[in-house]
Amino acid sequence: MIVREIQTLEEITVGDLIPKVHALKAEGWRIIQVLAVSGPEANELTYSFGLGMQFKLLRFRVGSEQTVPSITPVYVAAYLYENEIRDLFGVKIERIAVDWLGKVYDVKGDKPFSKVTVTGACVECPPSTIIQGTKS
Amino acid sequence: MARTAFRNFFTKPATRRYPFVVRPVFEATRGRILNDFPKCILCSMCAKHCPANAIVVDKAAGLWRIDRFACVICGACIRACPVKCLAMSNERAKGIDFSDIPGRTHEHNRATEPAAPKPAAPAAGTPNA
Amino acid sequence: MSAHEKAAPGPTVIPFGPQHPVLPEPLHFDLVLQDEKVIDAIPQIGYIHRGLELLVDKRDYLDYVHVAERICGICSFMHGMGYCEAVETLLGITVPDRGRWLRTFWCELERVHSHLLWLGLGADSLGFENLFMAAWRARETVVDVAEETAGGRVIFGSALVGGVSKDPSDETLKRCIAAMKPVRAETLRLANVVMNESTVRHRFEGVGVLSKEMAYALGAVGPMLRASGVDYDVRRRGYAAYAEVDFETVTETAGDCMARALVRVREIEQSFHIMDQIVATMPSGPVAVPVKGMPPVGEAWVRLEQPRGEVLYYVRSNGTRNLERFRVRTPTFANVPAMVEAVRGASLADVPNIILTIDPCISCTER
Incomplete structure (x- = not known):
């Protein structure tokens, strides 16, 4: 019994995050991970959710001064990912349920994984590409 | 329970008496990296591809050196080698066997091991790598 | 109420780990206790962070597989393979049949050796040394097969x-299959x-x-989730040669330590x-296709089922030899x-068992 994996990517804005996550939770999706990719202008956050073999991604970009609401009120298990991203990338995530106050990893420097050089809000957010689906 | 205890009286021990009985290595075992140094052209591709930075190549000094303790025996250098002078041996490196490996690093030097004479170019003129 | 009970102190905090006889790897818990009962647990990781993810933009994308393999000592092949699958998806490469079968x-060899290792460690956490030694003796044959192949x-x-x-x-x-026959019999005996x-x-x-609801809501994966009765196994995605073999997803319903142990043993x-x-239907032919050139700009997500559960790989390329x-x-x-939730409400003496039954791999976790 082989189930084909379906990957979908949705570009959203920071403001849409919490309503979208609430809707996914109501549909029974589970949190898989939160990913941060650092670029010169902004950090890109991708939230992955799974339902059976379906795989959904929500993606938005945040500048160095913007804040992101924590999704731990909806998915409490996200606290590890959010703490890690805040430590390594310096993304300002607010009100994490289990807050380690920047002490997840004992690393050299403030935000070692961050490549953001531009300060301030992310003005232009070009869409990213995704390769649809994996080998069937 | 009693059966297991009884059986243990008549079975051989599961362990080996190590320094006296050594388990033979398999043909596929990744043991250590060997360099057929006369063939080596000191191009330092192996050093560039090494994930552990275990290989140091100095072309000017004619030196090729591998740190056996840093080497993770992945074989990336063997795949990268353009003249195929590197090979995997299934014998493991012995850390303090001075007869085989002088100490921690294993060094080849052009001063003591000259390069193999260039084979004469074939009549057809195909360049020999 | 006696005078003694009145004088009972409030919650006590007991540090658990990072050095603890039962833990193979450093993990720390602050256990908040009321008498002998754990009422809350605060986890702390971060003792062995190596920054392997950051190393990807320093290494050639073809060489990084050797680094990816060393993320973990137990699921090493699957980490290497997961990275390869992600890069292959990016490049649009199809692996030859024999390569997929061997993968x-x-x-599966790795799953057997990991589960036997876990059975030993789990037995050790109870102080059941005989079972520990029997499991690891059986595992010895499996790791020999790994070395031979x-x-x-x-x-x-x-x-x-x-x-x-x-x-x-x-x-x-x-x-190798014939050499592992006694291991199979031994596993059944140990399961008993x-x-x-x-x-x-x-x-x-x-x-x-x-509970089933709690395990799902907390995003648990692998035997942890299946022991609570959720039928979820990423092998059903049919990567490598899993589409061509017949296997059963093992689930239990109790959700306790016993269920997690039984899921692994089964x-x-x-x-x-x-x-x-796999060995009976092994196709002949090449095991690999040559890979040349730069990866295209893009990204790929790949999920695999490791012995400990679902693992997710992500690669993004900017068109150079170093992935972004x-x-x-x-x-x-x-x-x-989910581990924190399982520990909550248990007595202090049971905490080591519970932590061991999720089969923690902290080196993986911190990368």
Whole structure:
């Protein structure tokens, strides 16, 4: 019994995050991970959710001064990912349920994984590409 | 329970008496990296591809050196080698066997091991790598 | 109420780990206790962070597979293979059939060796030293087979972008399957011990219960989720050669330590079943396709099922030989919130068992 994996990517804005996550939770999706990719202008956050073999991604970009609401009120298990991203990338995530106050990893420097050089809000957010689906 | 205890009286021990009985290595075992140094052209591709930075190549000094303790025996250098002078041996490196490996690093030097004479170019003129 | 009870102190905080006899790897808990009962647990990781994800933009994308393999010592082949699958998806490469079959063989071999290792450690956490030694003695044959076919006992080192690097002959594989027959019988005997031995039952049954709803809501994966009754196995995605073999997803419903132990023990049997089919239907031909040139700009997500559960790989390329980002979300990372939930409400003496039954792999988690 082989189930084909379906990957979908949705570009959203920071403001849409919490309503979208609430809707996914109501549909029974589970949190898989939160990913941060650092670029010169902004950090890109991708939230992955799974339902059976379906795989959904929500993606938005945040500048160095913007804040992101924590999704731990909806998915409490996200606290590890959010703490890690805040430590390594310096993304300002607010009100994490289990807050380690920047002490997840004992690393050299403030935000070692961050490549953001531009300060301030992310003005232009070009869409990213995704390769649809994996080998069937 | 009693059966297991009884059986243990008549079975051989599961362990080996190590320094006296050594388990033979398999043909596929990744043991250590060997360099057929006369063939080596000191191009330092192996050093560039090494994930552990275990290989140091100095072309000017004619030196090729591998740190056996840093080497993770992945074989990336063997795949990268353009003249195929590197090979995997299934014998493991012995850390303090001075007869085989002088100490921690294993060094080849052009001063003591000259390069193999260039084979004469074939009549057809195909360049020999 | 007696005077003694009145004087009972409030909650006590007991630090657990990072050095603890039961933990193979550093993990810290602040256990908040009321008498002997754990009312809350605060996890702390971060003792062995190595920054391997950041190394991806310093290494050639074809060489990074050797780094990816070394994320973990137990799921080494699957980490290497997951990275390869992600890069292959990016490049649009199809691995030859024999390469896919061999990958499946090594994945299942790794699952057997990981589960036997866990059985030993789990038994050790109860102080059941005989079971620990019996499990590890059986595992010795499995790691020998790994060395004979792939070249390494725990770091297989045979994953390669485009296929696999070793090609054991069909005779070698048949001989290995025959050599593992006694392990299969021994596993059944050990499964019997786990199920019926009163010591194990006393320490495992009804301890660390995680309900189905809770396990799902906390994002638990692998045997942790399946022991709570959720039928979820990423092998059903049909990567490598899993589409061509027949296997059963092992689930239990109790959600306690016993259920998690039984899921693992029964999965060993399924893994042997898969390996038999793989060796019987092994196709001939090349094991790898040559990979040349730069990866295209883009990204790829790949999910695999490791012995500890679902693992997710992400690669993003900017068109150069160095990938821009590599991310691996390991199963233990996803299992930590569920582990905290399972520990809550248990007595202090049961905490080591419960932590061991999620099979924590902290080196994976921190990368």
